Amino acid sequence: MLTFYNELHAQHQGRHEFFRGELVPCFEKPERADSVLAELGRRGLGRIVTPHGVPLMSLERVHTPRYLHFLRNAWNEWVALDPANAKKDAIPSVWPVRTLRSDIEPDNFAARMGLYSMDSGTPLTAGTWTAAKTGADCAVNAAHALRLGERGAFVLSRPPGHHAGADFFGGYCFLNNAALAAQHLLDDGARKVAIIDIDYHHGNGTQSIFYQRSDVLFISIHADPRGEYPFYLGHADERGEGAGHGFNLNLPLAAGSSTQAWFSALETACIRIGSFAPDALVVSLGVDTFAGDPLSRFSLQSADYLKIGERLAWLNLPTAFIFEGGYAIKELGVNVVNVLEGYETAL
Numbered sequence: 001m002l003t004f005y006n007e008l009h010a011q012h013q014g015r016h017e018f019f020r021g022e023l024v025p026c027f028e029k030p031e032r033a034d035s036v037l038a039e040l041g042r043r044g045l046g047r048i049v050t051p052h053g054v055p056l057m058s059l060e061r062v063h064t065p066r067y068l069h070f071l072r073n074a075w076n077e078w079v080a081l082d083p084a085n086a087k088k089d090a091i092p093s094v095w096p097v098r099t100l101r102s103d104i105e106p107d108n109f110a111a112r113m114g115l116y117s118m119d120s121g122t123p124l125t126a127g128t129w130t131a132a133k134t135g136a137d138c139a140v141n142a143a144h145a146l147r148l149g150e151r152g153a154f155v156l157s158r159p160p161g162h163h164a165g166a167d168f169f170g171g172y173c174f175l176n177n178a179a180l181a182a183q184h185l186l187d188d189g190a191r192k193v194a195i196i197d198i199d200y201h202h203g204n205g206t207q208s209i210f211y212q213r214s215d216v217l218f219i220s221i222h223a224d225p226r227g228e229y230p231f232y233l234g235h236a237d238e239r240g241e242g243a244g245h246g247f248n249l250n251l252p253l254a255a256g257s258s259t260q261a262w263f264s265a266l267e268t269a270c271i272r273i274g275s276f277a278p279d280a281l282v283v284s285l286g287v288d289t290f291a292g293d294p295l296s297r298f299s300l301q302s303a304d305y306l307k308i309g310e311r312l313a314w315l316n317l318p319t320a321f322i323f324e325g326g327y328a329i330k331e332l333g334v335n336v337v338n339v340l341e342g343y344e345t346a347l
C-alpha cells in the first residue's frame, strides 16, 4: 500500500464549531491525521510519500472555477476586513436558501461565505486552502499511481472531502478528494469507476457531483439522514438522474443499527459494485462508524475494520482509500490501518 501523506494538513486548524447555540472545540483536528500516521509507522504498511502538486485545472474537473477562486482567496479577504480577524476563524452565518438567489455572486464577504457553504460547523482558517489543496494533490497522485499499476493507495489527509460539492464546503470538508480521485482515474483512461462511501455520514458532495453520470457508480452506507448530518441528502430513493439513473445507491441505516446490519449493507454494496464491473474503486474511508466515536451512533469494533478491508479486497480492483471522518482520536489510527491491512493481506 502506497500512502500519499499531506504533511501540511495541520495548517487547517479550526478553533470552534457551533453546537446548540455555543462555540465548541472542533472535532476535526490535526491529531486525527497524526494518530493514523503514527499507527501506519508502527505497522509498516508500505512507503509513505509526499505528493507532487497538481495544476488547478485538475481541481476544475470537479469544482467550479468561481468556488476555487473564492476558497483560494477567502482567508486574505477575511483578514482584509479587519486585521484582528487573523486570530479568528471565518464561519458562515447567512445562506441563500430556496427562494433567495444564488446566481448572483455578492461582493460582501459574509454573503459569499454563505453562498459557498452548507453549515456553520466548518470554519475556514489561515491554512485551509493550503491543507485542502495538498490533500487534493494526494488524491490525484493516488489515482495516478493506480493507473500506473499500483494495487492500493491511501490518501492520508485532512480536512476530509466527501461533504464538499462542486461549489460549496461543509461538514468539515472543502475539496472533494474522493471525487477528484475518481475523476482523475477516468481522465487517465479508466472507463468506469465505483465509489463506496463508508463514513457514518452520507457523502452528499460526492453523490451530487456524479448524480447525472453513468461512468461513476456512487454507493454510500450511512446513518439515516432523517436524524443525522447532512440531513438533506442520502435517502434511499435517490437513485441518480438522467444518464445517471441507477448509478447512485444509498443504503441508510437507523442510528443505533447493529454491526450485522452494517455488514449486510456492505454485502449489498459489494454485489452492486461487482455487477457494475468498474476498472477501479475509490473508498471514502470514514471510521466514525466506530462504537466509541463521539459524534456517531453505530457500533463497529476495531476488529471489524479488518473485515471491511478483506471484503473490499475480494472485489479485486485497484483501490484508492481516502481518509474522511472518525473522531475517536485514540483508536482512529488502529481502525483506519486495520482496513488497509485487511485489504493488503486478504488475497
Ligand code: SP5
Pocket: 019, 121, 160, 161, 162, 163, 171, 172, 173, 199, 201, 229, 286, 288, 294, 295, 324, 325, 326
Ligand atoms: C467528514 C465528517 O465526518 N463530517 C461530519 C460533519 C458533522 N457535522 C455535524 C456535527 C454535529 C456535532 N454534534 C456534536 C455532538 C456532541 N455529542
Ligand code: ZN
Pocket: 199, 200, 201, 286, 288, 324, 325, 326
Ligand atoms: Zn462522517
